[in-house]
Each structure stands twice: as structure tokens, then as C-alpha cells.
Amino acid sequence: MNPDKSNLKKRLLKNNVFYQSIKLFSYALLIPLAFILFYIIKNGISYLNLDFLIKMPAPVGETGGGALNAIIGSFLIVGLSGLIAVPLGILIGIFLAEFKEHKINDLTRLSIETLQGIPSIIYGIVAYVWFVMPFGKFSGISASIALALMMLPMVAKATEESMKMIPYTLKEASYALGANYYSTIKKVILPSCRKGIISGILIGISRILGETAPLLFTAFGNAFLNFNMAKPINALPLLIYNYASSPYQEWHQIAWSSSLFLIIIVLGLSIIAKNVIK
């Protein structure tokens, strides 16, 4: 073979240009991310102090104040969603992993996967029709149901995936000791896939904590401090949305601090979730 020198050079050059541009495009994404984080930290840090956590939003025209009502609202809404989604999600996950031969297993999996792909705003509409229309008022409970339905597939999938990892011998050993199905699942299988399930739950919580669309016509928002889940209630993402679209500088300030606070919690939860599995 007679290697054509100039052709080889051309090929190597092409290769080099390709490699460098791929690298460039990959690392270029750091720029917008840095911009986003920079602005949120720069604008949010000055008011992210103790007052932010324990005070109500200040009236228009006054600086300072906090987001106490939104923090409590978010905590209540997400807490109730977790109480609904976690047990039901784990049970559905066990069903998916264990009852493979059952006639509805495939259908259940399809439903869970379809549910996972439904746009978040649709959850808002459905929760509105189910729980706001009949009672004639917005409520924290309706928001919790919407978010619980969003979280359900995540918990179910995480449970199913981590149960698949458990070797069958573990189950056999438990049966050999005379344990029945219930005790085997409860005392042997679930504890050994604890990490995967917990990580799934944490990821689910961090996802729904930042969800806004399902809350728009369910929780609706509330300018006052409210512990009553049967009434309209505020939440951090709702506060960011409402204050962001307001014309007041002070409210933008609180929205920036809330964004920083929310990002810290959401990203913190997903980091914990990743480390739990390791």
C-alpha cells in the first residue's frame, strides 16, 4: 500500500477538528449553568438568613421579610404527598417485581410508565376536577394528591428496580427457615433493598418539591400563614412564580432568595439520594 501523505494529514486534521469541537460543545454548557447559579446566588444570598425562614413576606414597599408561609406550605403539601405515594408506590413496586405471572402485571407496568410521562399541568387539571370543583375551594389536600400521583411512579419504579437486584437465593433461604411470604418480603427482601427504595423516595421528593404547574389551580397560593390543608395554601415554587410576575423589586428579592433556598434543598436531596446507593 502506498500511504498518501496529504490524505492522511487531511484525515487527522478532520479528526482533530471533530474532537476539539465535541469537547468545546460539551464544556460550553458549563457557561449557562454557571450564569444561572451565579445570578441566583448573587441575588438570593443577601436575604437568605434567619428572617427568611421565620418571617412572613414583607408588604410591598418594605424590604426584608421572609417566606415562612411558603416554606410551611411546601413542607405540608409535600409531606402529605409522601404519606400517600410512598406506601402505595412500594406496594405497586412489589407487585410489579413479584407477580410477574399475574394477568394484569404488564398492564400495571404500562399504566405506571404512562403516568410517569404525563405532563405536570395535566395533574393539576385532574386534581382540580376531582377535589377543587366538588368542594368549591382550592385546598392543600388537592395539591398533595396531584403531587402524590406524580411521585407514585417514581417510588414504584425504584422499588421494582431494586427488588430485581436481590438474588433469589435470599428468598429461598428465608423460606427454608420456615418464613411465609409476608415475613419474607417484610423482614428479608425489603430491608435488603432499603437503599434503592430510599434513594427513589428522595429523588421523588426533590422532584415534586420544585413542581409548580400542578399547584396553580389546586393549592393556589395564600398570602397568609396557613396550617389548614383544606384551605388554599402557599408553596415555595408558587411564591417564586407569583412574585416573579409581580412588578415589585422587593418581591423579586424574595423570589430570588426562595429560588436559592429551593435549589439548595432540591439539589441537596438528589445528592443524598445518589450517595445512599453507593
Add this chain to the structure above:
Amino acid sequence: MIKIPIAKKNKLFINILKLTGYVAIAILVLFLITLIFNSFLSIKTLSLQFLFNTNWQPNTKNFGAAPFIIGTLLTSVLALMISIPFSLSISIYIGYFLKNKKRKNTLETLMDLLAGIPSVIYGFWGLMVLVPVIIKIQAWLGIIPYGVGILAASLILALMIIPYSVTLGKDIINLVPNDLVEAAIGLGATPYEVIKHIAIPYSLSGLFAGHLMAFGRAISETMAVTMVIGNRNFIPTSIMDPANTLASVIANEFGEASDPLYVSSLIELGLILLVITTIINIIGKLIVKAYTIEPR
């Protein structure tokens, strides 16, 4: 408390498990029934005309979905086009080139961060930082400086969907059999040629599925788009125009709609959105499923 004997507990547990399987199906079915039932009024009154009517005037009870369908497609296609160079690059870079664990982790963390930021924060940032920049550019170009509009929405969306196509893309590229790659290298191919002639053709349908699913995310994204798209109910004539998407018009108007036909037609918009995204997701999942079985 009454003590339940262990054998009964066992039976009960199994029955509860089976019941929850049905519950999951019931939830989805109820979801669909709710949407179909509540958009029935709109489907009956406006019929198929709803899809092609280009006017949306709630005060004269004139409802048409065309501006929003076009707005949704325009923003999502543009977002996808902006995102493809980046998502393909990262997929190839992580999946093929990067053997260094630390750098791989850096890029993967970057993707996690982008995917983890709540959409309302993307919207807020877009409104406060990106829109003013676009206003300046538009003023400099001599166009009406709206700032908000399809361009702003697409830029934000592109950033949000990149992680979704990358998660699948990098794994698919990684799945390319090593013997094929090594054979090509043995014949003297440069990495560029390996990727162009081996890796990309082999993983084409997987990459397509990843981007299809990212496209689905773009269509269904609500908050970030609602905040920066300008919420105008007309068919946009250029990418600089304010517009509305299916999701953003629901987010914007559902809370204050009181007329039954108005509410019903908004829910029908939701139903259209659900049908489109579900079809996209199912196609994407089928392609991926074919993948995971094939190499074995």
C-alpha cells in the same frame, strides 16, 4: 388490638398487593375518563373545527386550538434544534472518548444539575436575565423589542432538555460493541471515522429515541415556558413573536376560566397535549426496548 394470625396476614398481604396492581391501572383510567368526560362539552360543541380554528377569543366564545398547537410545535422544534449539537457532543464525548473517571463525573454532575433545577427557577431566571438581553438584541436589530417570545422559550427549553437526551444517548453510544470499534481502529480508522461510520450508524435509532423523548419533555414543559413566552393567543409570524403553547395557555387561563365551554375547551387542550406526549413516549420506549434486547 385484635391479633391477626400469621397465615391470615400472609393471605391479606398477597391480596393487598394484587389490589394495588389494579389501583395503578384504575388511576390511569380515571385520569383519562376525567379528561375525556370534562372536555366532552367542547368536543361536542366545537367538533373537529377546534383543531383548525385560528382564533382564541374567550369573550366571544370563539375557541380554536391552532395558535397553541403551532406555538407548541414551533418552540419545541426550535429548542430541539438548538439542543442537538450539544446533546450529541456530550453523548459522544462521555460515551466514547472520556475514559477519565473524574472528568466523566464532572460532566455527569453537570447534567444532573441541569436536570435538577426546578422549571419555575429556569423561568424566573429567563425572565430576569435572558429576556432583557434579548430585548437589547431586538432593539439593536430594529424589531419590536418584546423580549419574551418563542426565542426566549426555546433557548430555556433547549437547556432543560439536553440532560434528557444525554442520559439515553451516552449509554447507547457506550453499547456499541467493542469488537466493531476495535476492528475499525485495526484498519487504521481515526476516532472521527469510527464514530461517523460505526458508532453513529449503530446507535442511530437509540439516539433518535433519546431526542424524541427530549422533544416530548419540551412539548409538555409548562412553567418555564409560561413565564417567558409572552402569552399571546395569536399564530406567531416569526420566532421573535410572543406566543402561547398548549401547556402555557392552560397554566395561564385555567384558574380564571368560569364559562363551562371555556373550561371544557381548556381541558380539551390538555387532552390533546396528553395524547401527543403519550404517543411520543411510547414510540421512544419501544425503540429503547428493542435496543436493550438486541445486543444479547
